[in-house]
Amino acid sequence: MVILSNFRFSDVSHSVKLPKMKFYKTLIICLLFLSSSLSIYAQKGHDLWLQYAEITGDNLKNTYLDEIQSVTFSSQSETTGKAQEELQIAWRSFFGQELAVNTTLQNKALWLATEKELPKPLQQQLKTDFAHINEEGFLIKKLQFKGKAIMLISAKKEIGLLYGTFRFLKELQLHQPIEKIAITDSPKIQKRVLNHWDNLDRTVERGYAGFSIWDWHLLPELIKPEYIDYARANASVGINGTVLTNVNANSLVLSPQYIEKVQALADVFRPYGIQVYLTARFSSPVETGDLETADPLDPEVRKWWKNKADEIYQSIPDFGGFLVKANSEGQPGPNNYGRTHVDGANMMAEALAPHNGIVMWRAFVYSEDDPEDRAKQAYSEFVPFDGQFAENVLIQVKNGPIDFQPREPFHPIFGAMPDTPLMMEFQITQEYLGFSSHLVYLPKMFQETLETDTYTAGKNSTVAKVIDGSLSHKKLTGMAGVANIGNESNWTGHPFGQANWYGFGRLAWNPYLDSRTIAEDWLKMTFSTDEEFVRTVSDMMLQSRESVVKYMTPLGLHHIMATGHHYGPGPWVSNLSRPEWNPVYYHKADSLGVGFDRTTSGSDALSQYANPIQQEYENPETTPEEFLLWFHHLPWDYQMKNGKTLWFNMSSTYQEGVEEVQKMIQTWQGMKKFVDEQRFQKVSMLLQIQLKEARWWRDACLSYFKQFSKMELPENVPQPEHNLDYYKSLKFPFAPGIRPSWN
Template sequence: MAMLFRLLACLLLATPIGAAAHDVEDGYQLWLRYRSATPQLGARIASTARCLVTAGTPSLQLQAAVAELRLGVQGLSGQRLPVARELCAGALVLATPEAMPALRALKLPLQALGSEGYLLRSLRWRGKAVTLIAANTDTGLLYGGFAWLRAAQSGADLQALNQQSAPRVALRVLNHWDNLDRSVERGYAGSSIWDWWALPDMRSARYVDYARANASLGINGTVLNNVNAKAESLTAPWLAKAAALAEVFRPYGIRVYLSARFSAPMEIGGLKSADPLDPAVRRWWRAKADEIYQRIPDFGGFLVKANSEGQPGPQDYGRSHAEGANMLAEALAPHGGRVMWRAFVYSPEVGADRAQQAYDEFKPLDGRFASNVIVQVKNGPIDFQPREPFHPLFGSMPKTAMALEVQLTKEYLGFASHLVYLGPLFEEVLKADTLQQGPGSTVARVIAGGGPAALPGAMAGVANIGSDRNWTGSHFDQANWYAFGRMAWDPDLSPAAVAREWAGQTFGSAPAALDEIVSIMLASREAAVDYMTPLGLHHLMGTGHHYGPAPWVDDLERADWNPTYFHRASRLGIGFDRTPGGSNAVAQYAPPLARQFAQVRDTPENLLLWFHHLPWQHRMASGRSLWHELVLRYDRGAEKVTEFRRRWEALRPHVDAQRHADVAAALVVQEREARWWRDACVAYFQSVNGLPLPEGTRPPEHPLAHYKGLRFPFAPGHGG
């Protein structure tokens, strides 16, 4: 622990506070900048944080909370925050009932907070005006400390605080798709943050800052390695590296998980099989779990990708996903570990509809998974598309713990260069009502354990973090990390409120500028859908690297790897028929939704071509033809990015020069690529339908052959 304490000391002593350090910003400090917007705000913070009072033997979590509060108060007010044993007027008091029994006399509603929740309250205690940060555990105090700092930066009335909060979702976990050679699959922010070669002996201070950022959002777990896992990650040298990271993260309430390769007993264990019903294989996994917990006592468990995209799994032996997951669950159960078993699968044989395959494989297994198995399901039934309907497995497995998996790294949304705020996407799926257990059976309720079995669930985010100085490759991509953590903690938070929190802490702008930044953020996802995949189109991206448009691709090994498989455009019409007359994928949803999606007139237009194949002349709600509407949406999306670029330029006086220039440069790229998307897709679909462009519409800049000829062999983030 000596290394950890040195890092915490560096956090307090070496972080620049003075005005000179504020002149240039590069995004490293994320939303934890702790810079006062006005002298008045700094004075208010100083008056309500004159001393910091704790009680009991300080745990690692309490030490981390104290360090963060002292850092934040000094940065925001310019005043040092002394630690005291006795109350002062304007004290910040961090207390649990166990460490400070006098707290019980206040009869606060602590029971409802669980083990991670917190309470913030301004009150008079022992004759002094104080701010109480109370919780049942020191981890709750840590989250409460970050909540107080968030309130302080947001300009809340710190003399009239009355907040309490507890997480709705039990596990809030980042999934790093980081490889052992430091490459990152679908990574657009440099190489892996984990310097595997230097670990376990050399532990970067960046790991502490990573933990601080996650703890500030309530993220309580991290999967260190790619779901396309290497068996070597479970060998002794690599477990020592994982243990070193776990030691750094422990004070911040973060458990380490590892992606496990199902065939590890053969590859590193010398066995001839990985059959989950083989007693020798089961013994091997039990021994491996014992070994891991010896090194990492609070190890979270395994994430597993099996029988998908060539990965080994239980089906190789004629076994089910439940049998494979339960074998690993059995090994972890004595230690309190969990298995997160991904439902992103599709069979070796191409079926009628790729969107149906996960449901077909997993729905029959409901109730057959061990209680410490969580089935992890992507937000939609295809693959992190700009827009998809919610995955039909949500609500369909009431006897199984479920996790929602979303992607923060924007594999299909312009990588790191496109400004696309994902808060609205998260809200869209979290608030989607599955209707499987009656009205109100939202995806958020499913992952919160709201089904009949009341099993705790999870929300997982495929991380967008790398070695880039600004962490995520672009400044606005930090907002997606932030939104994931905040909305996993509380799925009822609105994307607008979260965007305003993030922007205020990140840019510290004047209210009018802050309004403009938030407005751009909230419009950005819909703009991207329009210039990429409007009206329910999906998977039009380039082959393999998924960079740019390629709706014409039709020659890949599997039919369901081709964009033409998904849009099915012909001279007569466009769209994938998932009604009873087509693949009948609508039948995987609750009957009221199945009936809605089966009818063209009842299907939301933003999902129209997901569920229906329609003639180009189909009349839309606007009165325009489908072809006219499609071109209009492409135009609208591209024009919106031009508008974003102009609006950002007008914010130059309100944003520091370096970050303003960084974002401005990225918006130039996004504007060019949005027009490329628009032109390439319009040119291709016009070549298919032979229809003239709507009157007054600009023709594509180049012939279709130009767009088809573009090649990107070294696009970032490709491969595992």
């Protein structure tokens, strides 16, 4: 919803004679309504990037209203019904009026029709356009038809019409000309899926925006309006799947009692083209009390999963399938029965295949018993299985080889399993990037991974090409994002967290998009199209990811967060039972230096990458400095490219991170005039938290590492406010994102 921002009173005031007084009064009343609409409860945060801000420029508004005077639907499906609803919501908000719906096509109409609903001559005329789009794609085209000027939104299927509608509305939100519009677009990735790490008790693992939006207890009867808003938001960016439950799964969700609840959500999401998926706990046949084993080669177990799939599809005919975390961090899996990931995944795939369901099997595995570098283990375990998974299995791989750090090199599995469909797993929720109180624009980071060249099939074998299937001709493709959504009134806690949800959707649709474009689009749709605002704030967003790297984990440092909740710094932690859970495992700081040697002289994790990466990174001199300590253990006085020591650079970079947050605060203060009071204030308050915590990171990490470097801080870096013992003593038993029972 939109508030009038640029009302020009002078436009109206002159020359109205008689009714002037009364007219004025009306105007004043109207104006006052506008100004008061935020006083009681501002809902702008809830409306995300679907604000549909009033279009105020006379020319633009008149042009739009002249171009589109009615709408005609050739399709009458539930999905086109949603397109119609959305058009009306937008029209009221953009223009303060309804869009007339006509059953017969009028001049200057918006026309929604699938390809086969179009008259043959038109089908023929648009043949090339249709050839360019896939089953989910759409075309938007201004054309003449039987003497009428028509704005056509067409597609092969109804969902394309909905996507086309959202795209068309986006053009209006962005104030684009539409007179000669001619857009064809299709998603480049098939499964564009949110992963909700939501537990059935409504806690959300790594959730920082309140609790789960799924109110299981009151389902299936109570359909909250929020479920519909969620579907609209996802459909608007092309997200077409949602895994409702945590990868650390509970088999109860597969019980009839819960399938009924899942069905109710699936019914809400279906018209928006969103399939529902569930996490399947591998030991479910045992936990339900039905069987005594979950051995994937046991015929009874295979039958159990087949029956379970049949049961689910009876209620949810378009059920998406299962996401599975197996033999990872204590979750049960096929290894418990001496079987492999292939055995496990293929068993579930077999059960789902008759219904066109898929298995998303996570490659996030590492063992406490395996002395091998954790960064190597997933590759070592999965690459040998290349080509052995069933056709409807996607292997879901995190962007980097450790765990969603502020910066990681790409996961070496990408490109290394050419005969297996690989699905990208990004984390939208900021587990290691400041929770929901740090402004960090993640699409910049996602883009960095996607555009990295793996060199696995020669130059230009980017991660994006692995993911969209083009590198090795994959039919099944997917991208997953671990959601940052909770029951906060604005969904994501931090108003800028919405940009990460939005940006994930955009990149899942097209992994070649530039993150700056995404930021600009989001800012315009969410806040303001003002040029100064968009330029200033998009710059700030694009910088923000590097800032968090600087004040948390500069120069390739990683996984030095505090234990469990990962809130704040904990580089000193060394007492956890599993060695690879301890920060000291990752930074290996000692009197001689700091960093994890992953070259041939160390763990040789580097050998999992193709050349020229291997060669380049083997030598610290040719290793990109942002990955220096990821791959090398270097002396504190190691001389870096700027001629200064490693210690100097580490310290200065921490300080730069803090200063960049200070700059963000200044920048944001200058944006007050473009933003409504509530969102402006919320961002301002959160930036103060970010600054406080950036300083905490700097002071705690430098205090800790200084013990080993024995070197002084550079002049521009202030002395830590407290001593190291103070930072070590801090405890946060109720930091969010961990299950209360873990406290």
